[in-house]
Amino acid sequence: MAFIKRKERSKERFSLLLLDLEEYYFEQHTVYHVTTSSAKKRKIRGSLKVCSKSIIFEPEDHVEPILKVCFCALYTFLFHLEVSSKTEDVVQTLLQLHRASCLDKLGDQTAMIAANLQSRLARTSFDKNSFQNVSEIPHMECEAEMVTPLVTNPGHVCITDQSLYFQPLNGYPEQVVRIELHRVKQIYKRRHGLRPLGLEVFCTENDFCSDIYLKFYKTSDRNDLYYYIATFLENHMVEHTAESYMLQWQRGHLSNYQYLLHLNNLADRSGNDLSQYPVFPWIIADYNSTELDMMNPATFRDLSKPVGALNKERLERLLSRYRDMPDPRFMYGSHYSSPGYVLFYLVRVAPEHMLCLQNGRYDNADRMFNSIGETWKNCLEGATDFKELIPDFYGNDPSFLLNCLSLDLGKRQGGSSVQDVVLPPWAADASDFLQKSQKALESQYVSEHLHEWIDLVFGFKQKGSEAVAAHNVFHPLTYEGGIDCDSIEDPNEKIAMLIQILEFGQTPTQLFTTPHPQRITPRFQSISRTPSVNTPLNDEDSSFEDLTEETRRLAWNNIAKLKLMSTHKIHKEAVTGIAVTRTASSVFTTSQDSTLKMFSRESNGLQRSMSFSNMALSSCLMLPEDKAVVCSSWDNNVYFYSIPFGRRQDTLMGHDDAISKMCWKDNQLYTASWDSTVKVWQCDSADIANNKRCQFQLLAEFEHEAGVNTINLNPAGTLLVSGTKDGTVTIWDTSSSVQLHQVHCHSGKIHDVAFSPDSRHILSVGEDSCLKVIDVQTGMMISSVQADEEQRCFCWDGNTVLSGGQSGHLQVLDLLSNKVTTRIPGHSGAVTAMWMNEQCSTVITGGEDKQIIFWKLDC
Numbered sequence: 001m002a003f004i005k006r007k008e009r010s011k012e013r014f015s016l017l018l019l020d021l022e023e024y025y026f027e028q029h030t031v032y033h034v035t036t037s038s039a040k041k042r043k044i045r046g047s048l049k050v051c052s053k054s055i056i057f058e059p060e061d062h063v064e065p066i067l068k069v070c071f072c073a074l075y076t077f078l079f080h081l082e083v084s085s086k087t088e089d090v091v092q093t094l095l096q097l098h099r100a101s102c103l104d105k106l107g108d109q110t111a112m113i114a115a116n117l118q119s120r121l122a123r124t125s126f127d128k129n130s131f132q133n134v135s136e137i138p139h140m141e142c143e144a145e146m147v148t149p150l151v152t153n154p155g156h157v158c159i160t161d162q163s164l165y166f167q168p169l170n171g172y173p174e175q176v177v178r179i180e181l182h183r184v185k186q187i188y189k190r191r192h193g194l195r196p197l198g199l200e201v202f203c204t205e206n207d208f209c210s211d212i213y214l215k216f217y218k219t220s221d222r223n224d225l226y227y228y229i230a231t232f233l234e235n236h237m238v239e240h241t242a243e244s245y246m247l248q249w250q251r252g253h254l255s256n257y258q259y260l261l262h263l264n265n266l267a268d269r270s271g272n273d274l275s276q277y278p279v280f281p282w283i284i285a286d287y288n289s290t291e292l293d294m295m296n297p298a299t300f301r302d303l304s305k306p307v308g309a310l311n312k313e314r315l316e317r318l319l320s321r322y323r324d325m326p327d328p329r330f331m332y333g334s335h336y337s338s339p340g341y342v343l344f345y346l347v348r349v350a351p352e353h354m355l356c357l358q359n360g361r362y363d364n365a366d367r368m369f370n371s372i373g374e375t376w377k378n379c380l381e382g383a384t385d386f387k388e389l390i391p392d393f394y395g396n397d398p399s400f401l402l403n404c405l406s407l408d409l410g411k412r413q414g415g416s417s418v419q420d421v422v423l424p425p426w427a428a429d430a431s432d433f434l435q436k437s438q439k440a441l442e443s444q445y446v447s448e449h450l451h452e453w454i455d456l457v458f459g460f461k462q463k464g465s466e467a468v469a470a471h472n473v474f475h476p477l478t479y480e481g482g483i484d485c486d487s488i489e490d491p492n493e494k495i496a497m498l499i500q501i502l503e504f505g506q507t508p509t510q511l512f513t514t515p516h517p518q519r520i521t522p523r524f525q526s527i528s529r530t531p532s533v534n535t536p537l538n539d540e541d542s543s544f545e546d547l548t549e550e551t552r553r554l555a556w557n558n559i560a561k562l563k564l565m566s567t568h569k570i571h572k573e574a575v576t577g578i579a580v581t582r583t584a585s586s587v588f589t590t591s592q593d594s595t596l597k598m599f600s601r602e603s604n605g606l607q608r609s610m611s612f613s614n615m616a617l618s619s620c621l622m623l624p625e626d627k628a629v630v631c632s633s634w635d636n637n638v639y640f641y642s643i644p645f646g647r648r649q650d651t652l653m654g655h656d657d658a659i660s661k662m663c664w665k666d667n668q669l670y671t672a673s674w675d676s677t678v679k680v681w682q683c684d685s686a687d688i689a690n691n692k693r694c695q696f697q698l699l700a701e702f703e704h705e706a707g708v709n710t711i712n713l714n715p716a717g718t719l720l721v722s723g724t725k726d727g728t729v730t731i732w733d734t735s736s737s738v739q740l741h742q743v744h745c746h747s748g749k750i751h752d753v754a755f756s757p758d759s760r761h762i763l764s765v766g767e768d769s770c771l772k773v774i775d776v777q778t779g780m781m782i783s784s785v786q787a788d789e790e791q792r793c794f795c796w797d798g799n800t801v802l803s804g805g806q807s808g809h810l811q812v813l814d815l816l817s818n819k820v821t822t823r824i825p826g827h828s829g830a831v832t833a834m835w836m837n838e839q840c841s842t843v844i845t846g847g848e849d850k851q852i853i854f855w856k857l858d859c
Contacts, residue, residue: 024052024117024154027170029090033057033067049170050093052113053101071101107491117154118143126156126167130176136160139228142221146177147192147213147272149353157214159225161232164201166212179203179211181232186240189226191268191276193498194480194506195219199226200270213272240818242266242458242511243782247773248816250520250760250782251799256441256450257394263458264391267508274339274353275502280389281453282307283440287373287424292436294443304452307379308332308386309471319471331473334384336457338505341387344369348421349400351407365410371422372433388457394441398430451516459512478507517775517782520760552757555840555857556797560812560822562843563858567851570597570606575846577620578835579629586643587844588629589833589852590617596631596641599852612639612648619661627689630669632659638671642691649688652696654679661710665717668699674707678722680734700737704730710752714759719776721762723750729764729774741779745772751791756798763815765791765803773815785818787811795836795843804831804845810855826853 031048034041046059057067071094093116100112121143128138138160146153146166155168164184166177183203190198192215199222200210216222242263249259264278271277285301286292293299302310308331309315322331335341343354347362347369354362362368369375378385392400401421403409409418420430427433440446455461461470463479477500488494573592580587586607587599594616598608615635622629628649629641638652638659657675664670669681682697706726713720713734720732727746732739746766753764755776762774769790773783787805794803801813808827813820829848836843843855 023054024113024152025170025172026050026052026093026117026120026154028172031057033059048090050090050097052097052117055094071098105492107493107495110495111491120169121154121156124156124169126158126165127176128158130165130167130178131160132163132178136162140221140224142225143217144221145215147198147215149272149274149350152215157216157221157225159228164212164225164229166214177212181229184229184233186265187226187229187233188265188268189222190270190273191480191506191509192273193275193501197222198268198270198273200272201229209271213270240266241783243773243784244816244818246517246782247761250517250775251816252520253799253816256446256519257391257438259450261391263454263511264508267458267511268506269508274342275504276506276508277337277339277342278391279337279457279508280391280394281450281457282376282379282389283446284437285376286426287376290425292426292440294440294445297445300440300443300445300449303446303449304456304470306332306386306456306470306472307336307388311380314381314383315471322473328476329473330475331471332386333475334386335474335478335505335507336386336388337390338387339503341505342390344387345390345392346400347409348403348405348407351405362409365412365418368409368418369421370412370418373422373424394434394438396434398434401430401433447519451518454512454516458508458510459516460514462507462510474507475504477501477504480507480509512780514780515778517760517778517780520758552797552838552840556800558857559800559802559840560824561858562802562810562824562855564824564826565854565856566604567853568599568606569849569851570599571595571850573616573850574829574848575833575850575852576616576618577631578833578844578846578852579620579622580835580837580844581622581626583626584837584842586626587852588620588622589846590620590631591846591850592616594633596620596629596639598643608646610641610648612641612651613637615658618659621662621664623664623685623688625685625689628685630662630664632662632671634658636673636675638662638669640688640694642688645691649691650694652681652683654681654696654698657707660708663711663713663720665713668717670711670713670720672708672711672722674709674725676704676707676724678702678704678708678711678720678732680737700734702730702732702737702739704728709750712754714755715757716759719755719759721753721755723753723764723766725749727766727768729753729762729772731762731774731776731779741774741776743774743779743781745774745781745784746770752793754794754796756796758798761798763794763796763801765794771801771803771813771815783815783818785813785815787813787820790830792830792832793834795834795840797840802834802836802843804834804847806830808847808849810845827851 028047028049032043032045034043044059044064046057049056054068054070096116100109103109103112126141138158141156141158144157146168153168153170153172155166158165163181164179179201184201185204186202188200190200192198196219197216200213203211245259245262248254260280269276269278281303282301284299286299308318318331322329339357343357347354379387403419411417423433427436456470456472460466461472467473488497571591571593575589575591577590585601589597594611594614596610596617597606600607613633613635615633618632618634620629620631627643629643631639631641633639636655636657636659638654639648640650642649654671655673655675657673659671659673661672662670667682667684669683670678672678679698680700682699683694687694704722704724706724708722708724710723711720718734720734722730727744727748727750729743729745730739731741746768748767750764750766753762755762760776762776764772767790769787771785771787771791772781775782790806791803794801799815801815803811803813805811808829808831810824810826811820812822826845827847827849831845831847833846841857844852846852
């Protein structure tokens, strides 16, 4: 079904199709149209609709024709009209609008109509008798217009502590439109005519047809209403961003179709605005075969290129013209989405829209949407045709492909009449076409390449030098800020420019300014155009991995059921690190009290206490085979403690300031320090296990601009992430010691960072109380969550975060919805350290309250 909300068709609705684009519908009256003929005089009762540029007479008898008369010809019609009431007021209004229509300049006409409209609005106000409840308290009232594809209705907006009201001047489609605030699920600020004046309200979560679209005369009115509703809904409404949707899509929680719909919504695309209708890509390139081969890359369109660049020969001609063009230069003289293109596809289900656009007539039959294959061919070869598709091509309602209304759409040159759209040979019928299109959209190839198209339409290749390099440059009229209409002083030129913007089409609001990350696709053979090598997994290893992964998945699904098992106060200052033996029989902890403690799970008590210096220990880790614990200290040293021998075995003096965190992988020790470096040391764990002194060899040094507060390795040990005191996250390639990405994402010190299990993302927490998710491939920050308190440490599975906060509570955060789902009381001071076992079923935390707490999953 097309996105435009289609109510039951009535004669009144078809009478409104006679309105011009951006024409106002002011009022209606019951009248008698008096006709004279050679036989007798007739009086036909009906409704007179007074519009800004014309009047429309709609007879009550549906057999009689609807009449429209433009004001420039109104004098021939007035003498045959008898108004049943308020004759003088109506005639006065008609004369004013008639005078406006006779002005020579479009700007003068528009100014006079606008003055008439503002006068009407000033003489009226919202009727508070329309309140649903007498106890409602009004918050604000202002003038606005309700925007629909056919009619722009001026009227009054009023918002109370319970409801949002709109009262149109003309009483269409209702005397009062009411929306209860508690039903609102989403609100979006919108551009209208490239100006920040729109507001769209949704009362359903996944319905992309809004309940009302309002255009305000002042941006301040729009913003006041938006913030009032947002404040009212802050505890009921989930606020989604492009980054949060991206994270859900990457991890397979949103389909390609759903993700594109969300991006359209965020980018100001609306079913109520034909100049900003949702845009979807051409996916399939094969409209000749009898079977559609989804495993053949040639079946699909190249998503890395705009439609205008798919044909190399045509592109060369366009580039040649572009090089010789004076500024402002553009490659394509038409847009990929415009009111004309939208109605080209929807003419069979919304003929009134086409008739409105085409001044009461359909387009030439040979230029209609006759065949999908022909349309695709014309988009590839046509000199001025670069259009993309609309969501209906991937929906469930095939009616836009069928002439179910038996419309007379004309005859083609061959004499055949325009009926249903001709489908490709591989589609049995319209429903089958949609099913196969849906399958193509969700296919492996498209999932691997959709991010390339998003870069063009919503992303970093939309504007600037990247757009030029991608051959993606459209007319400046289509871009926000491309033409500043408010700076145009000549009213005629300004009106003409605004109309041109509405009719030409508009580029979506830019959502991403860096390359969009690729989707995480399942582990099976890629069908990319670029060949890839896939290493088969050993069946036995794969089964074990799948079993372990399933255990982890179940654990994380139930992570909110963590139960406190026991608490132990074993330190004199805050706990800074936790390390556990493989059998989980012994737990080692470090503290700012400068001690390393060994706690026995078997005896449930403290077994050993060691001190290496008089300065705080900052972290600890367990070496393979449980033979030694490594501790970092604020005295710039690393200490190796032998568990079998119960004594300090070795010391590494490696930094010029306090060491904050360590990691270990494959006989390499990574140390982070407040001296702004991370150092990599070769260190043989076998020597340590055999109680031998280790020969430390410095392999690499990663320089930073601020003190490094935390580090983490990905599971494979190929990447390292560091977090600094100035809020910067840096990603390093450990094999080459090359910096891959640097992202300044926190406004203060970073407390903790970690890779997701699949190494695709990094999560960081900082003293600004924010949790940030970064895409490893692109270095793009794709999600930001403002917590209600500072989070100090965490564990996560890529979707769900278990974190310890400043208050001492644990919290479970769902990154896909950006919601805290559970808070679990724990420590009496900030949680400063956290450890989780491989099965994700046991957690140990340490805090500023000097305690360690053992937690168990209760499922």
